Amino acid sequence: MAGITVExxxxxxxxxxxxxxxxDLEIADGELFALLGPSGCGKTTLLRTIxxxxxxxxxxxxxxxxxxxxxxxxxxxxxxxxxxxxxxxHMTVSENIAYPLRVRGAxxxxxxxxxxxxxxxxxxGELLDRRPGQLSGGQQQRAALARAVAASAExxxxxxxxxxxxxxxxxxxxxxxxxxxxxxxxxxxxxxHDQAEALALADRIAVMDAGRIRQLGTPRxxxxxxxxxxxxxxxxxxxxxxxxxxxxxxxxxPEYLTPAAEGLxxxxxxxxxxxxxxxxxxxxxGDDQIGYVVPExxxxxxxxxxxxxxxxxxxxxxxxxxxxxxR
Amino acid sequence: xSPLWIVRRxxxxxxxxxxxxxxxxxxxxxxSAPFDSKPGLGLxxxxxxxxxxxxxxxxPYALTSLVNSLLLCVLATVVTTVLAALAAYALSRVRIPGRxxxxxxxxxxxxxxxxxxxxxxxFVMMLQLGLINSQFGTALVIAGGMLPAAIFILKDFMDAVPxxxxxxARVFGASPRQVLSHVVLPVARPGVATIFVWAFVNAWxxxxxxxxxxRDVGQQPAAVLLRTLYDEGGSANLTVIPVFSLLYSIPVVVxxxxxxxxxxxxxxxxxxx
Numbered sequence: 236m237a238g239i240t241v242e243x244x245x246x247x248x249x250x251x252x253x254x255x256x257x258x259d260l261e262i263a264d265g266e267l268f269a270l271l272g273p274s275g276c277g278k279t280t281l282l283r284t285i286x287x288x289x290x291x292x293x294x295x296x297x298x299x300x301x302x303x304x305x306x307x308x309x310x311x312x313x314x315x316x317x318x319x320x321x322x323x324x325h326m327t328v329s330e331n332i333a334y335p336l337r338v339r340g341a342x343x344x345x346x347x348x349x350x351x352x353x354x355x356x357x358x359x360g361e362l363l364d365r366r367p368g369q370l371s372g373g374q375q376q377r378a379a380l381a382r383a384v385a386a387s388a389e390x391x392x393x394x395x396x397x398x399x400x401x402x403x404x405x406x407x408x409x410x411x412x413x414x415x416x417x418x419x420x421x422x423x424x425x426x427x428h429d430q431a432e433a434l435a436l437a438d439r440i441a442v443m444d445a446g447r448i449r450q451l452g453t454p455r456x457x458x459x460x461x462x463x464x465x466x467x468x469x470x471x472x473x474x475x476x477x478x479x480x481x482x483x484x485x486x487x488x489p490e491y492l493t494p495a496a497e498g499l500x501x502x503x504x505x506x507x508x509x510x511x512x513x514x515x516x517x518x519x520x521g522d523d524q525i526g527y528v529v530p531e532x533x534x535x536x537x538x539x540x541x542x543x544x545x546x547x548x549x550x551x552x553x554x555x556x557x558x559x560x561x562r
Numbered sequence: 563x564s565p566l567w568i569v570r571r572x573x574x575x576x577x578x579x580x581x582x583x584x585x586x587x588x589x590x591x592x593x594s595a596p597f598d599s600k601p602g603l604g605l606x607x608x609x610x611x612x613x614x615x616x617x618x619x620x621x622p623y624a625l626t627s628l629v630n631s632l633l634l635c636v637l638a639t640v641v642t643t644v645l646a647a648l649a650a651y652a653l654s655r656v657r658i659p660g661r662x663x664x665x666x667x668x669x670x671x672x673x674x675x676x677x678x679x680x681x682x683x684x685f686v687m688m689l690q691l692g693l694i695n696s697q698f699g700t701a702l703v704i705a706g707g708m709l710p711a712a713i714f715i716l717k718d719f720m721d722a723v724p725x726x727x728x729x730x731a732r733v734f735g736a737s738p739r740q741v742l743s744h745v746v747l748p749v750a751r752p753g754v755a756t757i758f759v760w761a762f763v764n765a766w767x768x769x770x771x772x773x774x775x776x777r778d779v780g781q782q783p784a785a786v787l788l789r790t791l792y793d794e795g796g797s798a799n800l801t802v803i804p805v806f807s808l809l810y811s812i813p814v815v816v817x818x819x820x821x822x823x824x825x826x827x828x829x830x831x832x833x834x835x
Contacts, residue, residue, distance in 0.1 A: 288729050309735030321726035325748040334744075335734040386734055 237299030237312075237389040238264040238422060239285060244294035245446075246277075246284045254280035256446035257294065262439075265420045267413070269437035271427055273469065277446035278426045279394060285424065286315050286392050298390055309338070311390075314383035318395040320375050322367035328354065328378050329363040335386035353385045354378075357415070373404050380412075384419065391416075393425035397432055409435055430470045434458060442466045460551065461486070464558040467551070473515055476500075477553070478523050483561060484553040489515060491549035492527035494535075498544020500525045504535045518543070592811065595804035602800065618805040623779055623787055628809060630697065631783035634772065635765040635813075637701035642708045642761040647754055649709075650716035651746060654723075665714055672710035678770070685774055693775070700775045704765050712757050719753025720746070755825040763814050784810045 239262040246255040254277040262268045270278040283289040285296055287308035295304045303311045314335070322331050330337075332353055333346035341349075354360050357377045367375055376396070383391055396412060397405045413436055416423050427433050433440045434454040442450045442457060442465075450462035461467035464484060467475045473489045478500070487499065502518030502525060514534050518525040518541060527543050535541055552561045587605055595601040596615065598608035618624050653661060684703060685694075693699025723746055731741045747754060769785045776782050779790070784806070791799045791806065 286733055288732070308729075308733045309737075313733060315730065315733045317726040317730055319724065319726050321724065321730035323727060323730075323745055323749070325751070334731070337744075338731070338735045338740060382734075 237301075238262055238266070239390060239424065240295075240297040241281075241285070242295045242297070244281070244284060244296060245292045246280050246289050247292040253446050254289075255284060258446065258448060260441060260448065260451070262422060262424060264422055266422055267416045267436060267438045268422075268424045269427060269433035269440045270424065270443060271430060271433040271440050271469075272443035274428055276443045278428075278443050280446075281443070282315075282392050282394055282424060282426045285390075286313050287311050312388050313390045313392055314386040314388035315392040316376075316379045316383050316394065316396055318398060320367075320379035320399070322375060322378055322382070324367055327364050327366055328359060328370070328381075331367065331378060332359075332381045332385050334382060349385055350381075353381045357381045357384070372400050373408060376400065376408060377411075380415065384415075389422065391419075391421050391423040393423065395427060396425055397427070398429070405432075412436065431472055434470070442469060459549075460560065462560050464553050467553070473510075473526055473528065476523075476525050476527075478520075478525070479555060482555050484555055484558075486551040486553055487545045487549060489526040489528045491545040492525070492543040493545070494527075494529075494541055495544035496542065498542050499550070501540065501542040504537050504539050504541055507534050507537065516541075592804070592808055595800075596808045598804075601804050614801050614805045617801045618809070621802050621806075623782070623790075624802060624806055624809075626780060627782055627784045627787035630776075630781060631766060631785065631810075632813065634697050634701050634704070634783050635762050637698065638704040638708070638765040639758060639761040641701065641705040642712050642765075643754060643758045645705070646709055646712035646716050646757055647747065647750075649713045650720045651742065653713065654717050654720035665710075665717065668710040669714050672707060681770070681774060684771075688775055695776055695778045695781055697776070697781060700772055701765075703775065704768055704771055705761075707771070708761050708764055712761060715760075716750070716753050716757055719750045723749045751825055755821050759818055759821050762817055766814055 239260075241258060241260040241262075244255055244258045244260075245253065247253050256277070258281065260281075270281060272278045280289055284291050285298075287303070287306060287310075291304055295302055297303065298311060298313070322328075323334070326334070329347065329350040332350040333341075336346045336349055351360070351363065354363055357380060359374065359377055359381055362370060362374060362378070367378065370378060376399070393412075397408055400408055409432065425436070434457075437454060439451065439453055440457050441448045444465055450457055450466045452462075457466065457470055461470055461475070464477055464486070467477060467486050471488055471490075476485075476487050476489060476492070478485045485499070492499075500518060500520050500523075502520035502523075504516055505519045505524075506517040508515040508517075509531075510528070512531050513528045514531065516527055516529055516535060518527070525543065529535070553559060554561050591605050594605065594608045597610055597612070598606070599611040599613065600609065601614065653665065658664075688694055688699055688703065691699065693702075727745050727749060728741050731745045736744060767785060769789075772783050773786045773789075776786065779787070788803070788806065788810070791803050793799045
């Protein structure tokens with residue numbers, strides 16, 4: 236078991252793109268950590284640099300007390316699950332799971348025993364003799380996880396672990412993944428572009444953009460107090476209202492706004508979108524569009540004039556120039 | 563069913579029959595002539611005998627030449643397949659400027675290098691290297707001629723092996739050699755099997771190079787020996803040629819069947835996309 240320390244890490248591709256830009260990060264032992272950001276923000280490159288699949292151009296990566304910056308991937312004691320799972324198609328599930336042991340030259344019996352034990356722990360016991368092509372998407376994902384677990388590494392790296400599953404299975408797999416991580420108490424870093432996935436799974440989240448970390452914090456911190464307008468825009472299933480007021484931008488989440496006699500914004504209802512138990516109402520307030528969420532069966536009529544307000548603690552102010560959180 | 567339609571159908575079947583016969587007659591000849599007491603160049607129901615087979619086995623060079631062929635082809639095929647697989651993998655994974663141009667040039671030149679145009683230089687080179695009458699030297703030249711095309715074809719198969727397989731193996735600690743033997747080659751197996759059979763068939767039928775480089779009759783492969791099977795009168799030796807032709811055609815068919823069964827030209831995916 237070990238934490239990960241990243242110091243001033245840069246990864247520059249041969250074409251000159253600075254995918255990771257002098258980045259500092261500390262991930263605690265046993266933490267479930269999310270790297271979140273839009274595509275091209277450098278999150279996958281950071282993960283691959285920690286794994287050793289990309290060479291760092293500057294800075295250092297420590298796993299536990301070891302400086303692994305110049306280590307080969309195989310010497311870093313990391314295990315990785317790829318977005319496409321990368322299960323070897325010509326090997327059975329059992330052989331796939333035992334592969335890390337085979338590389339280390341473990342005896343056949345040890346390989347089989349470990350594969351059987353690990354597979355049983357991830358409810359794959361019945362599938363040991365199948366080939367990856369004969370498994371469903373969810374089973375493939377668990378087989379890939381089992382292989383990573385069998386490597387008995389100090390750090391588990393997951394690249395978009397849920398993106399290849401359909402929506403319903405994704406929720407199941409999310410719960411499963413969190414439970415597995417708790418049981419193993421293994422330092423785990425996963426990459427995702429889905430803010431809901433990061434909020435639901437992670438102990439802490441790093442929101443990345445252009446190779447740098449925009450905000451680092453617990454899901455609650457990142458959701459309630461986004462450090463700048465970029466994070467504010469990115470986090471949340473409904474986008475945060477960001478309204479310029481003088482030298483500031485006022486940010487309020489649609490979920491925190493409620494109709495009131497007087498308050499922050501007044502406008503006429505233009506659109507109502509049904510989200511299931513809630514509805515997202517859009518108000519036209521001059522040049523600005525304000526969204527707020529109402530419970531089901533409580534939707535206002537289109538064209539009605541509504542005033543909405545939020546508790547003062549939920550109203551964030553950002554600097555218009557820098558986009559940074561003022562208060 | 564108009565009369566015109568019927569005429570068209572009849573015309574179609576006649577055409578198909580002619581095309582079929584064009585391919586079937588030589589096959590039928592190959593099956594019947596070896597066992598006919600008076601084999602001719604025509605096709606007829608044989609007057610069964612094993613005399614021809616005995617005569618062929620007693621021919622001083624017939625069986626030797628088949629063994630020579632096997633030796634030459636196995637050598638050339640193994641050299642081609644191994645080197646092509648390694649080169650194709652490297653060319654598929656390493657980014658060097660002008661790589662694609664290099665591949666096309668190789669392919670273009672290979673047909674010139676081992677073709678008739680280069681016969682004299684190749685002969686002189688092999689003479690100076692003391693590799694005339696050497697099975698090994700001849701196999702190398704044949705392999706050299708096949709390599710560019712083999713690399714070119716195999717590179718496409720290597721390109722199709724997802725990088726994540728290799729990266730996955732590397733993260734678990736596999737050395738480059740292990741990555742190649744555990745993951746890349748098994749996944750690219752249909753391509754390797756294809757190249758293996760292709761190289762063998764090419765080498766098996768190669769006449770010009772062994773004819774040039776193997777001057778000693780005792781060293782010559784079957785493809786070259788076939789040319790010398792004449793009787794004293796100068797006409798084709800029809801006692802030996804049919805049986806010899808039959809024996810000559812067997813290894814290629816057997817190889818195809820074996821490789822297809824054992825390694826399969828099929829493919830099964832394991833990437834979730």
